[in-house]
Amino acid sequence: MQTWLMKSEPDEASIDDLERAGRLPWTGVRNYQARNFMRDEFRLGDRVLFYHSSCPEPGIAGLAYVASAPYPDPTQFDANSPYFDSKSTPTNPRWLLVDVHFDRKTALLPLQALKEHPGLATLRILKRGNRLSITPVTDAEWQVLEGLLA
Template sequence: MQTWLMKSEPEEASIDDLQRLGRLPWTGVRNYQARNFMRDAFQLGDRVLFYHSSCAEPGIAGLARLASAAYPDPTQFDPASPYHDPKSKPEAPRWLLVDVSFDRKTRLLSLKELRERPELASLQVLQKGSRLSITPVTDAEWRLLEPLLA
């Protein structure tokens, strides 16, 4: 099993939304590297660190699981969507999504707290210039994070 950190803006999809609904499609990924993770590396049941971004207090807010294989993101074809991509065609979609299912809410492990822990310095979310919405988390990083999420 792998672990992934997946960022979501809470006004768009929060851990509370996921808890209420049980399962959500992870729409709006528009970065090729993040898309390739979904397409090539994700496996059903992989662990997800649900990270709230672009908010007053960013950080890990809960745990989820990958609940589907990657499939075309319908927002790319919707002209009314902020994720519309006029160059993407239904017969050759550029963008994919996966479904995630709720595991549990955690205490908020804030970005500030993550940065204050030198043993977590290797986390990709902490690297300068890292803006990817999906990043892998190593087994060693997970072992350090797990007790902090209780």
């Protein structure tokens, strides 16, 4: 099973929102690399580390899993959505998403703690200039994180 780290701004969708809903469509990905991960590499049941970004306490806030195959992100067709893309059409959609299902909340594992752990030095999200909202997490990295999130 592959593990993914997925960033969300808690103002938009937090781990609490996901817990309430049970399952949410991961709307708003507008980066081709992140889209391609969902399209080409996501599998049902893949583990998701739910990361809160652009907020007072950035860090991993919970666990979830991939709960659908990729399908077109409906917000790209909605002229009233901030994610509207005028160049995308239903017959030729640019942007995809998957549904993500709640697993559990964890004690917040802050970005600072990720940075300080030697076993996580390779974590993609810590690389300088990283901006990808979806990044793969290696098995070795997951082993470390699993311990920290226990």
